[in-house]
Amino acid sequence: MRSNRDMKKLILALFFILSAGFVFAEVTVTIDGQRYFCSVDGRPPQDREWRCVPHCTRRSFDGDCMRYGQDYCGYDATCIKRCERRDTSGDCMRYGDDICRSEQ
Known part of the structure; x- marks a missing residue:
């Protein structure tokens, strides 16, 4: 049986992994198979x-x-x-x- 400390680490690790996935989905865009990081206003940098x-x-x-x-x-x-x-x-x-x- 796992200890509480191991469970907390596991939950924390899962939280960071899932959070990172959502953050990257919001700040990147894929155009013609190429992935770009978005600018402050949310558009790809090559668009502005x-x-x-x-x-x-x-x-x-x-x-x-x-x-x-x-x-x-x-x-x-x-x-x-x-x-x-x-x-x-x-x-x-x-x-x-x-x-x-x-x-x-």
Whole structure:
């Protein structure tokens, strides 16, 4: 028969093992088979990163960039085409500067 001391050690060990499993489930995420530790806001670190993206300041009629300005930088920075004028079918006839945004 086991002593009370051995039982307490066993219960404590089981508690730590089970607790560790729950903690790791909350602070990691698996994407495409790769396991990542989450950032403070709960998202994988590669989903919230400081980066710089090209900022197009002039586009041709078909949307190709003809002139780039200064890169736009920020957390999860992104720039998208901005249409200034559309025809009756909804196709863009004239593009303006890209709309750029980032998270705070």
